[in-house]
Amino acid sequence: MLSLAVTLAILAVSCSGQSVQVDGNKVVDTLTRLANFSDHENPAVTRILFSPNDMLARTFVKDLMRDANLIVREDKMGNIFGRWEGSNPSAGVVLTGSHCDAIPLAGMYDGTLGVIGGIEAIAALQRAGYKPAASIEVLMFTSEEPTRFGLSCSGSRALAGALEAEVLESKLDSEGRHFVQVANEVGYGASSTQEMLDATKLAPGQVAHFVELHIEQGPFLEAEGKDIGVVTAIAAPAALEVVFVGDGGHAGGQLMPARNDAGLAGAELALAVERHVLATGSVDTVGTTGTFEISPGAINSVPREARLAIDIRDIDGPRRDSVVAAVLESAREIAERRKVRMSSRVINQDPPASSHDDIVSAAASSAQQLGLSVKHMVSRAYHDSLFMARVAPMGMIFIPCKNGWSHRPDEFAKPEDIANGVSVLALTMARLSGGSWPKTEL
Amino acid sequence: MLSLAVTLAILAVSCSGQSVQVDGNKVVDTLTRLANFSDHENPAVTRILFSPNDMLARTFVKDLMRDANLIVREDKMGNIFGRWEGSNPSAGVVLTGSHCDAIPLAGMYDGTLGVIGGIEAIAALQRAGYKPAASIEVLMFTSEEPTRFGLSCSGSRALAGALEAEVLESKLDSEGRHFVQVANEVGYGASSTQEMLDATKLAPGQVAHFVELHIEQGPFLEAEGKDIGVVTAIAAPAALEVVFVGDGGHAGGQLMPARNDAGLAGAELALAVERHVLATGSVDTVGTTGTFEISPGAINSVPREARLAIDIRDIDGPRRDSVVAAVLESAREIAERRKVRMSSRVINQDPPASSHDDIVSAAASSAQQLGLSVKHMVSRAYHDSLFMARVAPMGMIFIPCKNGWSHRPDEFAKPEDIANGVSVLALTMARLSGGSWPKTEL
Ligand SMILES: [Mn+2]
Ligand SMILES: [Mn+2]
Ligand SMILES: [Mn+2]
Ligand SMILES: [Mn+2]
Structure with a gap:
């Protein structure tokens, strides 16, 4: 008992x-x-x-x-x-x-x-x-x-x-x-x-x-x-690096028509990331340009290089991939229009x-x-x-x-x-x- | 002789x-x-x-x-x-x-x-x-x-x-x-x-x-x-510094509607500088965003701060001053629309x-x-x-x-x-x- x-x-x-x-x-x-x-x-x-x-x-x-x-x-x-x-x-x-x-x-x-x-x-x-x-x-x-x-x-x-x-x-x-x-x-x-x-x-x-x-x-x-x-x-996270390279020059001496300003190419791309993300219409898609480095980085020098790291995530893998593709396409378009060289690299694109x-x-x-x-x-x-x-x-x-x-x-x-x-x-x-x-x- | x-x-x-x-x-x-x-x-x-x-x-x-x-x-x-x-x-x-x-x-x-x-x-x-x-x-x-x-x-x-x-x-x-x-x-x-x-x-x-x-x-x-x-x-040279400050956040966790991304405010301003300069119609007006620093500057972090140094020059002093004023007005408009804080400073504006x-x-x-x-x-x-x-x-x-x-x-x-x-x-x-x-x- x-x-x-x-x-x-x-x-x-x-x-x-x-x-x-x-x-x-x-x-x-x-x-x-x-x-x-x-x-x-x-x-x-x-x-x-x-x-x-x-x-x-x-x-x-x-x-x-x-x-x-x-x-x-x-x-x-x-x-x-x-x-x-x-x-x-x-x-x-x-x-x-x-x-x-x-x-x-x-x-x-x-x-x-x-x-x-x-x-x-x-x-x-x-x-x-x-x-x-x-x-x-x-x-x-x-x-x-x-x-x-x-x-x-x-x-x-x-x-x-x-x-x-x-x-x-x-x-x-x-x-x-x-x-x-x-x-x-x-x-x-x-x-x-x-x-x-x-x-x-x-x-x-x-x-x-x-x-x-x-x-x-x-x-x-x-x-x-x-x-x-x-x-x-x-x-699903993805990370891209995009680098634009122009010819730089003196901020006083180089007139606007002669420029290929890598910093402005980068600025356009950062705004394109936001645009492509918002275009999905889903609150679950996010995109961020978290690093944006220009060089030489002097006030009196036209930016010769801009290096952007871009983070794109979604709970939907294929939708995330479509944003990644749209961002890379924008990078190409911007580079061509602004006559800068462009290289890109997918740092990671995980499921x-x-x-x-x-x-x-x-x-x-x-x-x-x-x-x-x-x-x-x-x-x-x-x-x-x-x-x-x-x-x-x-x-x-x-x-x-x-x-x-x-x-x-x-x-x-x-x-x-x-x-x-x-x-x-x-x-x-x-x-x-x-x-x-x-x-x-x- | x-x-x-x-x-x-x-x-x-x-x-x-x-x-x-x-x-x-x-x-x-x-x-x-x-x-x-x-x-x-x-x-x-x-x-x-x-x-x-x-x-x-x-x-x-x-x-x-x-x-x-x-x-x-x-x-x-x-x-x-x-x-x-x-x-x-x-x-x-x-x-x-x-x-x-x-x-x-x-x-x-x-x-x-x-x-x-x-x-x-x-x-x-x-x-x-x-x-x-x-x-x-x-x-x-x-x-x-x-x-x-x-x-x-x-x-x-x-x-x-x-x-x-x-x-x-x-x-x-x-x-x-x-x-x-x-x-x-x-x-x-x-x-x-x-x-x-x-x-x-x-x-x-x-x-x-x-x-x-x-x-x-x-x-x-x-x-x-x-x-x-x-x-x-x-x-006549002029130099401005413009700083945008937002709230930052995690690039994955912070959804787009909740953001006030200082980096995107900076990107817009850099493009506005170019636009205002070209709007004078004079090849003698030049403007450059030569430094553009964002922090914290991590790929997985929404930019909290963007610091831009902008150089504007013209052989015509008053026309140069009108571009400076237009750039500062754009900075104010962008800050208001993107809900970021903004401060600006004229570093020099020489005749x-x-x-x-x-x-x-x-x-x-x-x-x-x-x-x-x-x-x-x-x-x-x-x-x-x-x-x-x-x-x-x-x-x-x-x-x-x-x-x-x-x-x-x-x-x-x-x-x-x-x-x-x-x-x-x-x-x-x-x-x-x-x-x-x-x-x-x-
Ligand atoms: Mn010099
Ligand atoms: Mn010199
Ligand atoms: Mn973390
Ligand atoms: Mn963690």
Whole structure:
């Protein structure tokens, strides 16, 4: 009789007591300390791959992982893993993570939430007495942002085996150096790009589930009053580089009819990007000319060269491709009319990715268990999850952020939303790991 | 009887023998050596005020002045003078000169011709046995180009007393430092900007004539087959800075209707500058958006700020002013329509300057004496002469340059045109100095 009574009590607990305690303010404190490692003064955050501030941030993250009793390992690309060994260490891992690099003058939540929040989710599970079956790991990806080498998601592309050595070797930083050179200087890297990439690639089945916690970077959760976004798909990103080259000349001496001003060609193209995007008539199509560099860049010199980097995304792959084609056609037309030389290059044009039903269900159920409202939604920003989806079932958990702002110093998420997101992540990972909750009395 | 015969011989010589020998190839050799002091590899020349290469160029120029037996002096702004003392040292000086700084990726003739050619013109007069009455000086101006502090003609503005301490102090280089600080570090400067400017200003009457030799930086001499341009006026330059500020955001997450993209505002304004300039219907109006900087300048970030520097010139001051006004009005209209904040600043808006008849006549007569064809013309590029005109009678001598190209690495002037220009400068200075030619026999 006693035995049966105890069993019933345990079952009851296993349904109602599988929960975690997360202090959102504590997570914000940690994010605030991490934000100090920045090339610009806070609230702006600028943290460029393998810069001194990036290296300080990496040490900070590894220390936090060790404080949470995680086993730290790093791969040759600089991806940093913290492992909580489960009772079934040979099972595929439940992996969470995001990035800590930040584009110039960004904010303190993009990416960092998924790293610091991932560590805190594991710590919360530990505090709750949860015992994982499949091991749980948290990961800080190398260089999600394309700032230094013009390539986004370097770490996750490499983990997914989706990065060719030739492609990575074609990318140089502003000092003309290769990724592997710079990696070697800070203690990562290998004797060649190929060796580095080979060593980084995940083994088949190594990751059983990947789930990333991130701020929405869009306005919908806030506008609709939803607590948690469960991502069903990630929009298809494309990036183009277009270079116009004219003959330059003196701004006083060269008369207007004799000019072929590369800067004006660039200005026309930036406006054409906007026009082609708006022409789809869909709010889901976005296009941005985010870099526009002219040279020589002197007030008294006609621009000889304009170099534009253009980002085009859509939740609809073929519609996105039609905008890419229209932009390239405009570039050709402008170059011909303005008599400048033009070259263009597709930096990347990736397909969209779908979340795995198991992770969507686990995340939605975990949110509902906590009494939080859920919106199933598409991510228009892209993430390391886009590439992790190629080697593992993938899912993402979003929390609201103020006005949908991101990539700016006033990027903001409320501590209570952060606590919600970390709690949902923790419970989602627990469901996916298939471990056990403590047997407590009623 | 003997006395009269000798006098007639001397007169004959003084009409037909007042000439000089100039080797154009030797001048090109010297210019080529000077071009080595460059932050970019030749043929590109980049020489920024008070940079290591600028300091090396200054030493090179002072050595050349000393080789020509000139007395070298420097003022607190870093203007470098080489003096050939005349028989009437208290008379106002005949001054020639130009600049040796070069904007990024410029060529090897702009400015340098007037310094190296000025030294060579004096050396040629010395070789010919000419004895100056008024002293003749050659000058290398500090910072004709605006590259470092965003202010053109710093040296000549200061010499003319046309530079307010407040204005110069408002200009910072890219490292946030003041002119006087940097000047002090390389051995110029003073304890304050005001003291530096006060010490630099020329005394009234100190310069009796200023004449500058320069490449045309325009296509007319070459196109019309003229050997020498005699400048009658310098076009009125204006420079504006316009800054647009929006809210930035993530290039994926921020949908198009929510954007206020500062980069697109800038692109529209650059095109508006071109439109307003063409609308005058006059080939003499030119306008250039020579710098266009957007930030944060990341491919996945909506531009938050665009900073444009706009150069507008015309030989007609009021017409130039009407274009400036139209550009500023467009900036306001674009800012309102695109919901970005806008600020604008007139960096300079100088009146045109006229050459002095005495110098125009001396230069034209000297060219005719050498059998060279002459075009009287307006300078559309501006020069230190524009400011020297405020304290002395001014004139300029132009030589053709290939295709009118300037401010680019393939800027080029033929050695024979260089020899013509230096010879005309030498004879012009001799006429203005009022000295004596050697008495040679028939
Ligand atoms: Mn980001
Ligand atoms: Mn991110
Ligand atoms: Mn110049
Ligand atoms: Mn010049």
